[in-house]
Amino acid sequence: MNFVKILMNTPNGVVLTSKWLKQQGISKDLLKVYRKNGLIQSIHRGAFIKAGDIPTIEGAIYALRQEGLSVYIGGATALMKYHNTWQYLRKNQKSTLFSIKKEKIPQWFKSFFANDYTYIPTTILNDDGFQQTPQELGFVIPFSTQERAFIELLQTCPENISVQEAYEILETLVTLRPKLLQNLLEQCASIKVKRLFLYLSSIANHEWYKKIDVSKFDLGTSVYKINNHGKYVKEFNIVVDEVK
Numbered sequence: 001m002n003f004v005k006i007l008m009n010t011p012n013g014v015v016l017t018s019k020w021l022k023q024q025g026i027s028k029d030l031l032k033v034y035r036k037n038g039l040i041q042s043i044h045r046g047a048f049i050k051a052g053d054i055p056t057i058e059g060a061i062y063a064l065r066q067e068g069l070s071v072y073i074g075g076a077t078a079l080m081k082y083h084n085t086w087q088y089l090r091k092n093q094k095s096t097l098f099s100i101k102k103e104k105i106p107q108w109f110k111s112f113f114a115n116d117y118t119y120i121p122t123t124i125l126n127d128d129g130f131q132q133t134p135q136e137l138g139f140v141i142p143f144s145t146q147e148r149a150f151i152e153l154l155q156t157c158p159e160n161i162s163v164q165e166a167y168e169i170l171e172t173l174v175t176l177r178p179k180l181l182q183n184l185l186e187q188c189a190s191i192k193v194k195r196l197f198l199y200l201s202s203i204a205n206h207e208w209y210k211k212i213d214v215s216k217f218d219l220g221t222s223v224y225k226i227n228n229h230g231k232y233v234k235e236f237n238i239v240v241d242e243v244k
Contacts, residue, residue: 003034007050011138013059017108019048020066047108057095057116060109062139072106073132074098074122074144075152076161082131083146084171096160098122098144098152118160124154124190128183143215146173147180154193157228167200167243178211185212191220194236199236203243 003026010016013166019032032038033049040048047063064071075096079085095117100170102121129148132140144152150166150173157166188194194217201209223232232239 002201003030005180008037008209010050012050012053013056013137014139015043015055015060015063015108016040016048016050017063017067017106018048020063022047024234035112039126040231044111045106046106047112055112057113058133058137058141059139060113061141062105063099064109065141067106069101069103070101070127071097071103071119072142072144074149075120075156076149078144078149079146079153079169082133082143085172094118094204096152096156098191100125100127118156120152120155122155124155124188124193125151126187128187129180145180147176147184150176151184151188151193151197154178154196155190157196163196163200163227163230164243166196167203168201170204174206174208176206176208177216178208181208181211182216186216188217191218191228193222194219195224195236199233199240200243202235207229217220 006021006024014042021031031040035042035048042048054191058073061071061073062108063113072097073081075098076093077096080093097117097119099121101123101131105119116144125148129145130142132142146221153161153166153169155176179233185197186193201212219237223239224236227239227241230240231242
């Protein structure tokens with residue numbers, strides 16, 4: 001493909017990787033020429049942007065997915081950016097990125113966005129529960145639905161977010177879909193996440209919670225300690241901080 005045409009078709013913020021460009025017939029030698037001529041700028045070895053452009057984390061994720069990785073925006077960031085719960089989350093919180101299997105993130109991404117993201121392979125869930133970003137970006141990448149995002153958020157609790165904060169977010173999630181929640185929780189591989197979800201949901205007591213069939217969940221038998229100095233909750237067999 002003609003390189004100028006590639007640039008014209010590349011939305012702002014998108015990273016062009018040498019691996020993907022090679023697939024389009026652009027060699028490393030040609031990239032050196034285009035860089036010398038000022039058509040592109042290097043942000044790291046093997047990664048480029050259009051001259052004068054500023055890469056975004058969404059544009060970088062788009063590049064990762066062009067290379068076959070399953071990275072997506074989930075957890076707290078999906079809730080904050082796409083589901084309007086930002087007022088309940090900490091300011092300047094790093095973007096939480098997930099994948100449906102363990103994958104090696106390229107060095108260019110890790111170096112350029114070193115202070116901007118946390119990466120968590122979400123091996124506790126399969127590939128249900130996604131939406132697509134708005135077309136206004138010029139490209140689309142997946143992000144988690146509210147249901148999946150909250151389950152992912154609990155995966156990072158209490159290390160990245162407190163039980164109290166998680167509960168305050170859940171209080172606002174009054175329109176979650178019980179059918180999707182049921183599917184996600186049935187295939188969720190984390191006993192901790194399922195018990196914590198049920199504990200918080202029982203307190204919030206939204207209408208959708210009454211439609212969840214808990215009998216279909218594998219909740220294990222041993223006591224699970226989420227907070228070292230928390231309270232033992234017999235119903236869910238967990239030690240956890242009380243919420244207000």
